[in-house]
Every structure is written in C-alpha cells, then in structure tokens.
Amino acid sequence: MKFAIVVGQFYEELAERLVISAKEVFEAEGGEVDLFVVPGAFELPLAAQYAAESGRYAGVACLGAVIRGETTHYDYVCTEAARGIQDVQLKTGVPCAFGVLTVENMDQALARSGGGKRDSGAHAAHAVLALVKVREQLSG
Numbered sequence: 001m002k003f004a005i006v007v008g009q010f011y012e013e014l015a016e017r018l019v020i021s022a023k024e025v026f027e028a029e030g031g032e033v034d035l036f037v038v039p040g041a042f043e044l045p046l047a048a049q050y051a052a053e054s055g056r057y058a059g060v061a062c063l064g065a066v067i068r069g070e071t072t073h074y075d076y077v078c079t080e081a082a083r084g085i086q087d088v089q090l091k092t093g094v095p096c097a098f099g100v101l102t103v104e105n106m107d108q109a110l111a112r113s114g115g116g117k118r119d120s121g122a123h124a125a126h127a128v129l130a131l132v133k134v135r136e137q138l139s140g
C-alpha cells in the first residue's frame, strides 16, 4: 500500500521532524511513502489534491508548521490549510490528515513534533491508517 506525505517546509527543521515520524508509522505498517515538498502550509491543499487525484495513494498525510507572527497572516494560512485539506478529502474520498502545527512559538512546535507533548507527524499518519481501515471495513 502506498501513501503520500505532502509537507510545507517553511520551517525546515520542523518539517523534517514531522516527516520522519509520519514515515516511520507508515513504514511500520508495511507502507511505501512518496514525499512531496511545498513552500508552506498554504500550498498543502493543492498538493494533497494532486496526490489524492493521482489514484496512486491510499491516503495523504499533510504536514507543516505555522507559527504566529505579528500580523493576521497566521490566521489566514491556518484557516485555509485546514479548510482546504478537509475539502480535498471530502471531495476525493481519499483520507488526507491534518498534521499541521498551528502554534504560538517554536517551543510549542518542537514539543508537538516529537518533543514530548505530542507527535503530530505520527498522529497524522495514524489518522490516515484509521480512515483506510474504516473504508476497508465498509467495502468488504
């Protein structure tokens, strides 16, 4: 079974941490992973749509990190990424998990990318696998 990981690499270290964790989860289930890199979280929905519509993947983990700055730009990036990824999975029927950190600072991001509080990369991969299982249960 093949999975896609699409990652916004606005913060390269965080992107790498999230990808490593998600990849480990997919590969532990025997999955093969293709990685697609985009500049930031705002590009994730279209990248996820490309992957979902390719017909090659059982699911897509959408990863990235958005850290609030001085302006309202944060709100638009987060909202569009979340809404866009949800729209893609509902439109295509291909599981697309939201593994995008939306945080106030780098410490919060590190803590949620395998730094002890949570691993959002792994959680996104587990979410994809869970939806694939639901689809399999209903198609039998």
Ligand SMILES: Nc1c(NC[C@H](O)[C@H](O)[C@H](O)CO)[nH]c(=O)[nH]c1=O
Binding pocket: 008, 009, 010, 011, 039, 040, 041, 042, 043, 064, 065, 066, 067, 068, 077
């Ligand atoms: N500030 C962050 C961004 N901003 C960039 C956008 O995601 C997008 O690439 C740009 O607006 C061009 O379309 N992206 C993140 O992923 N994280 C941020 O903190």
Ligand SMILES: CC(=O)[C@@H](O)COP(=O)(O)O
Binding pocket: 066, 067, 068, 069, 070, 071, 072, 073, 074, 075, 077
């Ligand atoms: C999340 C963002 O877009 C943010 O990093 C941009 O920073 P600023 O709001 O200070 O321009």
